[in-house]
Amino acid sequence: MISPTLPPYSSNSSTKVPSLRAPAVLLATWFGAGLSPKAPGTAGSLAALPFAWGILYGYGVEGLLLATLIVFVIGIWAARGYTALSGGEDPGPVVIDEVAGQWLTLCVVPLQWQWFLAGFILFRFFDIIKPWPVGWLDRNIKGATGVMIDDIAAGIYAILVLYAIDYYLGMPA
Secondary structure: OOOOOOOOOOOOOOOOOOOOOOHHHHHHOOOOHHHOOOOHHHHHHHHHHHHHHHHHHHHHHHHHHHHHHHHHHHHHHHHHHHHHHHOOOOOOOOOHHHHHHHHHHHOOOOOOHHHHHHHHHHHHHHHHHOOOOHHHHHHHOOHHHHHHHHHHHHHHHHHHHHHHHHHHHOOOO
């Protein structure tokens, strides 16, 4: 098994930010997107979009669902590794949870930029405001699973709204 603990910290950082050379850190920050100084969750969601587009284009909805499941499982490992290196329960730079939630949201949209934009906006909205049970999950499920699970719940809310938009406005897919 690949150790998430080596190397532990970036040599040029005074804030003990784990190094991207550690595989768990690289994945937890979604290849560094989570290191954005402003809105790292939004940066992580944005960085997830081209991957989702490519997976949907190449493998369809089933491929994106499978990729979401894989990222969720890897995300638990990566979040555990990152938090072990940096401390804290849900560090801001950990954005692999946003990737999983964003991809889950995009599993229900056609491969059109307007739907991707709607899915992005809705997922970010629910991830930020954390309506029940998203907020409850965020506060009560601890550890790496807790880091991941609230974003899946936010993705489910976004899916429900996307279905409502499609149903009530009759937008073509």
